[in-house]
Amino acid sequence: MPRMTASKSLELEAFWRSHHEGWANSSLNQREYCEAHGLPLKRFGNWRAKFKDEAEAAQKGLL
Numbered sequence: 061m062p063r064m065t066a067s068k069s070l071e072l073e074a075f076w077r078s079h080h081e082g083w084a085n086s087s088l089n090q091r092e093y094c095e096a097h098g099l100p101l102k103r104f105g106n107w108r109a110k111f112k113d114e115a116e117a118a119q120k121g122l123l
Contacts, residue, residue, distance in 0.1 A: 076107040 064072070083093040083104075090108070094101045 076104070077111065079104065080108055080111050 079093075079097065079099060082097075083090065086093055088096065090104060091101055093099070094104050
């Protein structure tokens, strides 16, 4: 299977970051948000964890 191009990777990250921000600004829990937008809950959770790790590293001054 071919590797994902850098531009496709950035596009994918932007897609999930947009949904993560949408969820954070909503009054829905993760399951409700994913069901409303047709997103896989497990994948949403994986991206949420990635974004959380980034935020924690930035707070500690690691990024």
